[in-house]
Amino acid sequence: xxxxxxxxxxxxxxxxxxxxxxxxxxxxxxxxxxxxxxxxxxxxxxxxxxxxxxxxxxxxxxxxxxxxxxxxxxxxxxxxxxxxxxxxxxxxx
Numbered sequence: 062x063x064x065x066x067x068x069x070x071x072x073x074x075x076x077x078x079x080x081x082x083x084x085x086x087x088x089x090x091x092x093x094x095x096x097x098x099x100x101x102x103x104x105x106x107x108x109x110x111x112x113x114x115x116x117x118x119x120x121x122x123x124x125x126x127x128x129x130x131x132x133x134x135x136x137x138x139x140x141x142x143x144x145x146x147x148x149x150x151x152x153x154x
Contacts, residue, residue: 070090070106070108070136070141071088071090071108073136073140074088074108075088077134077136078110078112078132080132081112081114081116081117081129081132082114082115082116083113084113084115084151085111085112085113086110086111086112086113087109087110087111087112088108088109088110089108089110090106090107090108091106091107091108091109105139105141105142106140106141106142106143107142107143107144108143109144109145109147110129110144110145110146110147111147111149112129112146112147112148112149113148113149113150113151114148114150114151115150116128117148117149117150118151118152120150122148125148126146129144129146
């Protein structure tokens with residue numbers, strides 16, 4: 062994946078996650094660490110995500126992850142091969 066397309070995927074991730082009204086959002090592209098990996102060859106990147114949102118208050122870990130996956134939608138089919146999620150409510154960050 063080129064640096065330009067990697068940057069655009071990070072921007073797309075940020076845009077999609079804006080629907081969760083994050084008060085903190087960090088997206089780290091770890092794709093270079095997985096060069097040669099089967100998923101990397103198909104074009105999907107590896108990302109680490111930390112997101113703090115009031116939308117996560119009173120949610121289980123699974124519910125938080127579902128909200129993130131739903132917000133990312135079709136990006137999970139091609140642009141994102143692997144995603145590590147640290148989703149927190151403001152009171153637990």
